[in-house]
Amino acid sequence: GAVVSQHPSWVICKSGTSVKIECRSLDFQATTMFWYRQFPKQSLMLMATSNEGSKATYEQGVEKDKFLINHASLTLSTLTVTSAHPEDSSFYICSARDQGGIDEQFFGPGTRLTVL
Amino acid sequence: SQQGEEDPQALSIQEGENATMNCSYKTSINNLQWYRQNSGRGLVHLILIRSNEREKHSGRLRVTLDTSKKSSSLLITASRAADTASYFCATVFNYKLTFGKGTLLTVNP
Numbered sequence: 001g002a003v004v005s006q007h008p009s010w011v012i013c014k015s016g017t018s019v020k021i022e023c024r025s026l027d028f029q030a031t032t033m034f035w036y037r038q039f040p041k042q043s044l045m046l047m048a049t050s051n052e053g054s055k056a057t058y059e060q061g062v063e064k065d066k067f068l069i070n071h072a073s074l075t076l077s078t079l080t081v082t083s084a085h086p087e088d089s090s091f092y093i094c095s096a097r098d099q100g101g102i103d104e105q106f107f108g109p110g111t112r113l114t115v116l
Numbered sequence: 117s118q119q120g121e122e123d124p125q126a127l128s129i130q131e132g133e134n135a136t137m138n139c140s141y142k143t144s145i146n147n148l149q150w151y152r153q154n155s156g157r158g159l160v161h162l163i164l165i166r167s168n169e170r171e172k173h174s175g176r177l178r179v180t181l182d183t184s185k186k187s188s189s190l191l192i193t194a195s196r197a198a199d200t201a202s203y204f205c206a207t208v209f210n211y212k213l214t215f216g217k218g219t220l221l222t223v224n225p
């Protein structure tokens with residue numbers, strides 16, 4: 001089956017620093033990737049849709065200058081949390097849609113971000 | 117924005133029993149999907165049901181969809197302790213997933 005990886009799986013950083021999270025589709029090409037955030041014991045909230053070669057589309061209430069998304073290739077999207085603060089601590093999950101156009105999205109294992 | 121609402125929020129059953137979780141939604145959909153998430157882990161796709169389908173089976177899973185009531189149910193038969201996890205429904209429209217709040221299922225040995 002299709003595999004999506006995320007790196008790192010967890011990261012601890014100091015307040016004010018920036019953190020980059022990578023999302024890779026390992027065995028398929030993904031023109032579209034999605035970034036979600038999940039707070040403890042809550043559901044996933046879509047943050048943005050990442051399109052290869054174009055600007056990401058952000059959901060209402062998500063600051064595009066704070067959460068920088070780059071989708072430079074058909075297999076890699078990155079999310080950079082800039083000037084991180086403790087309230088940015090969360091579980092960040094990406095998903096990728098197979099370019100073949102099937103309905104299913106394949107999810108990465110998630111990245112646990114803790115900002116001190 | 118969240119549109120899926122699962123109930124119950126939490127369900128505790130004995131091994132061997134069946135578990136039923138429900139999901140309601142508000143807007144149009146292309147399809148509806150169910151996912152499973154173990155604590156602190158990523159999501160595992162369980163089953164997809166299209167808007168023109170009413171019922172679908174996969175192993176011990178049975179999903180129904182009633183578009184007139186904008187609701188879906190997930191039935192897990194003969195539950196096992198390993199089924200303990202959170203279960204989320206997600207509605208799909210134009211490739212965009214919107215997740216419900218989830219049901220925490222605990223299967224006691």
